[in-house]
Amino acid sequence: MAKIRITADAVSEVMGTARPNKTAFYFDEDLAGFGFYRTPGNVGTFFAEFRPIAGGSKKRLKLGRIGTLKANEAREAARRAIANAALGKDLAKDRTDERASVTVKTLVSKYIEEYVAANKKPSSAEFYRIMLRKHIDPRLGTTKATALTRIDVQRAHAAMSKIARISANRSMKLLSAAYGWGGKNGYVPEGMNPASGVDLNKEEGRERFLTADEMMRLGDAMREAETVGLEVKAGDAKHAPKGQRVKMHPAVTGALRLIMLTGCRLREILHLRWSEVDLDRGLAFLPDSKTGKKTVLLSAAAVAVLREMPRIGIYVVAGDSAGTENEKPRSDLKRPWAAICKRAHLEGLHLHDLRHSFASVGAWSGLGLPVIGKLLGHADSKTTQRYAHIADDAARRGADVIANQIAAAIGGR
Structure with a gap:
């Protein structure tokens, strides 16, 4: 514990020194009970200490974080808290009571x-x-x-x-x-957790890969959706007239093709901006993917899809607000995806299965797990191991090709 004159400059000087190994406390020389502490994580917090009732236990009231609350503001808040305590009003208890009433x-x-x-x-x-x-x-x-x-x-x-x-x-x-x-943080009693120990549903790892035939059916359904349109039947859409065909916007089918051709996640494609795409070099720069900032290598096929995509707003996949001042990315592809899957007779297929299919094709082609992990942007190599059995099949086919040629040369069977 150290005593200093708590000012903006003094606080800034303390926070600029080497981080402490344990939480360090600093008290003001002039106002008894006013101080701040600094954690090993370099987080500083102003506080006020006081005794609500003479002879009672001392309480500490957090006033605010350093950087959010100024030193002079914290001093004034501490002065009020200490003065109220002297008059018998416990601000710490009032705050606790208020927090305990939250829903x-x-x-x-x-x-x-x-x-x-x-x-x-x-x-x-x-x-x-x-x-x-x-x-x-x-x-x-x-x-x-x-x-x-x-x-x-x-x-x-x-x-x-x-x-x-x-x-x-x-x-x-x-x-x-x-x-x-x-x-x-005082909203509930410490240790209270009614959600702890709840029996959860069993989750099994999903492993659904599209076959070549299923990919062809999906491609046919997308082409039909964007050209002549898909027939609307009862329950398919809220407002479209039943019995008629409704065309899908090319941004929708383009988004699906991009997921299939890049192995990207849905949000990575829906939130992709034109400013983050370099068609000449075949790169897409994702500033905020699930695993952080990453660069996606765009194949020639993916670049061709992007060149055909309509440029309406700042996002590659145009949403309802495309081109407006407050443009937002499209939220999902649930309805069009459901309609396309139904037309392709692929009920139960998830959008994320397209990413798995991209990886499975790579594994079957013998690219190797490190390459597949890099293309998918896996931060942990263990995540890519789910495709190991497919990679083994590719290696076995390679071994057969090599062995058959050697066997033929040496006269074996």
């Missing part, structure tokens, strides 16, 4: 906006927002966070599972993480 929706939302959005990828935060909106909020959102029980959570998970089994599991993991964070 599950508010708790999860605060976790996403205050922690996930600040420490993880924007795509992760957006995914969690979808989980909250679609699954957690409708079933648990209005329940007080401190009143939620494991039985409530288990029942909610069962209801979610009837709609989407995997998303139900992801929602439980999000809820559990929110409670862990909430316990550390």
